[in-house]
Amino acid sequence: MNKEVEEEKRHPIEDYLRSDMLPHIWCPGCGLGIVLKAYVKALEKAEVPMDNRVVVSGIGCSGRAAGYLNQDSYHTTHGRPIAFATGMKLGNPDLNVTVISGDGDLFAIGGNHFIHAARRNIDMNVICVNNFNYGMTGGQSGPTTPTDSKTVTTPYGNFEHPFNLPHLAASSGAVYVARWTTLDARRLRDSITEALKKRGFTFIEVVSPCPVGYGRPNRIGEGIEEMRLYRETWDLREDNWIIKEDANPSDAEIELHKKILVGVFCDIERPTFMDMYMQMEPIKEKRLKHMVRDERKVRE
Amino acid sequence: MRIQGYETSIQTSPQVGEEMRFWRKPLDFDKHKIPKGKVIVIAERCKACGFCYEFCPKDMLEESDQRNKKGYKLPKIKEGMEDDCIACRHCEDICPEFGIYIEEIEEEGEDEEKEKKEKEEE
Ligand SMILES: Cc1ncc(C[n+]2csc(CCOP(=O)(O)OP(=O)(O)O)c2C)c(N)n1
Ligand code: SF4
């Protein structure tokens, strides 16, 4: 193929990517690129202005997401993206802050940040790319690895109970909770759009293939086979997508080789951290004083 | 919910008769043409994961023998299916490499046809 033709080709989201970094380092058949694209398309759909877009990632393959986006992005320390994002949001409440990170980053080392940000209902969006293992460090088991799954640290099968992430998020206080697979690219995009527009702590889990750390050791195979597995769950998903209120997060346990329940599990209203803070009497008085002072300044 | 409300208002409105409800739908339906798309592959990004050809709802893509510089086999359109793309963009959305996208094709004469039909309706 000649070069001129190549240069003419521009992906519809090219402007939002750091094109010089592509092709990215993720393995063939890894689902991370799909999540990144859904996020960018959702930003467009939700009409978030460029100056207000912030994405924060931790460490891991998923943590690389921030690095490929041509916008304000932060690649933070392992397990701490939510802590960074919290500070950023409180410092500048106009920002639309999104955390994209892995299951290990958000729920093993970063588990406490997650539950407390949800409890406080800090206005941010968390997207967890769940590939059921620590992909970057060579495929160890983690807090979402389904029971009986094989990883390099569980050669006889994982004997632990995994987290049910939607259930954890909803019971910790998230106002919007959903789960999709990477095959549901369009629904994922629409769901992220809803989350971006929503005030409060939103959580979206994306089940994503990792052929290296999960697919091959568990005899699922390459990324494409893992995606085929997601397709088999399509008959289940219809009722759970359309009737939002009826999908119960406690039914969302994931078991090895079994169908994965997807949909929107929770979409409620609750005052945010900032709302509650601003309602405190001393803060109200202080703000009033500030306003009077500002007005005086303007008059002078 | 919104759709439910709409239906109720039609049913309870005395002006709108039974026939009208059945008559309007097909007319509207005609106006919506199925869009057509042109498939474009950014060769050097493809890693031959196979998602695009496995999950295209029209089943119009397949693996080709052509390889990119890194040796990955590129997708291609199946023979005789060049005009089959409905621009659903599923391949674009599920390609993890930003390596395939769709350009929607404006069909010639489509607008004129539309105008004509609208005039006839009047
Ligand atoms: C403080 C600290 N502890 C451990 C590590 C090693 N480490 C790097 S990535 C990672 C796990 C990543 O897993 P996950 O968040 O699921 O990301 P994935 O690679 O699966 O996308 C670990 C334990 C580290 N970088 N820093
Ligand atoms: S190790 Fe797994 S998560 Fe990491 S890039 Fe490869 S497939 Fe993706």
Ligand code: SF4
């Ligand atoms: S846009 Fe849809 S129909 Fe066209 S090639 Fe892609 S998946 Fe197939």
Ligand code: SF4
């Ligand atoms: S989905 Fe993308 S990377 Fe995979 S085979 Fe198709 S063009 Fe190549």
Ligand SMILES: [Mg+2]
């Ligand atoms: Mg992981």
